[in-house]
Amino acid sequence: MSTAVEKVTDAVNDVTAALSNTAISDKPADSAADQSTSAAHNEAVLASAAEGRRLYIGNLAYATTEGELTNFFKGYLV
Secondary structure (H helix, E strand, O other): HHHHHHHHHHHHHHHHHHHHOOOOOOOOOOOHHHHHHHHHHHHHHHHHHOOOOOOOOOOOOOOOOHHHHHHHOOOOOO
């Protein structure tokens, strides 16, 4: 009886290890074409931002520099 329990325990541990790095999503996995499309979209967004989109940010200190703002927002597609 204990060997059956050990086999089941090993099987559960194997499944747990296999699923530990798995994410559930409604979206299918990205293919190379999807990644290429995504990269093109990101380039278009950046080009659009460079063409004159403005973002008003209030309550900034007068001494705030453009470099400080750039560093702060570099993680966003703004």
